[in-house]
Amino acid sequence: MKKINLKYSIFFPVLGLLFAVLISCERGFSDDIDLATFPNTAEIFTDTPVGLTDAFFISFDPAGGANTSGFGTDTNEAYEGSTSIRIDVPAPNDPEGGFIGGIFKDRGEGRDLTGYDALTFWAKGSTTATVGLFGFGTDFIDNKYAVALTDTQLSTDWKKYVIPIPDPSKLVQEKGMFIFSAGTQSTNGAGFTFWIDEIRFENLGTLGQPRPAILGGQDQTGQANIDTSVTLMNLSQTFNLANGQDVTVSATPAYFDFATSNPFVASVTDTGVVTVEGPGEIDPETGMVDNTAVITATLAGVEAAGSLTISSTNIDVISIFSDVFANVPVDNYNGFYLDGFQTTLGGAIDEGGNNIIDYTLLNFVAIEFYGRDGSGVQPIDATDMTHLHIDIRPNETVEASDFFRIEIFNNFTQGSQLAGTFTISGSELLSNDWTGFDIPLSSFSGLTSKDALGAMIFVSDATIANISLDNIYFYSEN
Structure with missing residues (x-):
């Protein structure tokens, strides 16, 4: 099961936690009052x-x-x-x-x-x-x-x-x-x-085996800064019909009851918005700060598959492609050119409620963010970033001699200057499964400037022809 590392660019405040005391009261209704009812026309x-x-x-x-x-x-x-x-x-x-x-x-x-x-x-x-x-x-x-x-x-x-x-x-x-x-x-x-x-x-009376899910039923992990919020996505409910067929429908957050294991770290609203509230508390037994909260949900009393384990941290991020936080504008996720030489097909797709990038017949392809064809997209200033994160899944059997190369271009509109390259060998990848990479930008050979990044090119020369990518972002660990 793929785990996603969520990183956000929100300033980590130095102030302590603020606590709110909620006082509730109950008022009973008189037996003489009739509550409003509405037509039940089927x-x-x-x-x-x-x-x-x-x-x-x-x-x-x-x-x-x-x-x-x-x-x-x-x-x-x-x-x-x-x-x-x-x-x-x-x-x-x-x-x-x-x-x-x-x-x-x-x-x-x-x-x-x-x-x-x-x-x-x-x-x-x-x-x-x-x-x-x-x-x-x-x-x-x-x-x-x-x-x-x-x-x-x-x-x-x-x-x-x-x-x-x-x-x-x-x-x-x-x-x-x-x-x-x-x-x-x-x-x-x-x-x-x-x-x-x-x-x-x-009222069929034959619906059985309710199986609600959040986040597509995945157990995801994330790191985020205080005051950062993210909305839980891919909410669904599955029932088994009388004919044995399963039917899955998407459902809004209002059907679910959400819970957090640690409100000192993260809260969750009834609309499924998770907010990192603080750095957590010191565990009196270990003396260590517990900075992690697990967000779960139930629907009509049935526990939903999927969860979000989120940790309070202090990381700046510039996201190129991810489902869980705002991406910077890009020109495309499938920059094709050189007809007759480039063979790559594909681009961004939905896979079971999760957006990924899927390439087939890959020899090389680009994600561009420099204003191609007058789009107005601005290059990325990654001067303060220290790492590139990317999740990779080869959709075929990978040999140790295979490779996947990432090339980053700086000042793309000024002569397409190659800023740096980093090569991942086939031995570092898993066939038909996801692997996450956190690559120091200092590992990109030739990278001397990061102030105007305009393109990221993926190269395999068809050694890995079919591949999926997800969670592509630059980040800085302060």
Whole structure:
């Protein structure tokens, strides 16, 4: 399991910890007071929208490329009854927008969905295409309890789809009834049509084996400075359906209950934001400072897979590529040139909720950050940085004679001056597994200046043809 070292550039204060005393009180409600309740209507669309206004559909913003003309009803296709929702997915170059999507919103007071455990619907496609997003809980206001099922494969016959509710007890007044978004990534740019019918919430009673997860189910480690914050990502809930199939949905932090093992080091909010609060306390038994906190979560009382072990430290960082903190602007992660000689393919991709850089047919490729083609990106001043961190995973068997070379260029716009090189041998890498490297910048042969770094080039001359990279950043240990 890959572990990520998180490093941030926040000044380490010399002030001590501030403690806040929270005083709570309880007030009872009179037995004569009735708490507000909301409709528990299950149906969203049968032959018509149920409990919704005629303007129940709200499209994504056309300014962002959404097509608003492909949504309607169809009296020639229906799973039950006489009418279904028809959605015409546009081609990417459609002048009215290259994708289609939006939400069905309860414009009234909202619904009590605590008595249901899933959203279900029937769908079919004009072809076996993939719809990027189905879900609920998005109301275009706070989207507090949004849930998403991604990359749903359609059949050309009607099929029932189930989207589990991670924790129904949370949905006492929900207005986001349904969401979808579709493009033509799975059809190579060819537009297609799909139909949806019988959209409703149900109490199936057959969902089992709940398996919530944070951070994609990974146990990650990090180091961060006081007052640094990072948001927990890749939150999900998995259930086993009655047919034995597992269904995993992404879920917002509001479904989870987060906890910290050491509030003197790090706190975590109910929205999943982890903040390093202080250097920790002295352990009376060892006399050593405990500067580590473990962030965990539960969902509906079930412990979530994945955790963040974070240590309070004092490190400055300039991040080129990482999921867990802000990256500096770059021109690209796949700078290709020299047609006919360069063979490398690939770039930044999503792998199970974790963004990585994936290269195939690698002989050489660049990450550029000097303002290529007038982008306005500025070179990096790494004068105060002492190390380069990079995680490397060869996606093939590695021989000891293989190599992976990193070249850093300074003053890239002034003659492409090579600033330094560092070579990692095949014996230092693990086949099909991650290895983290913390390379002193002094180890880059020829590096004499770091004030205007403009490019980082990776070279293997095809000795390692397929490789993944992650967590690329410069840092300084004060």
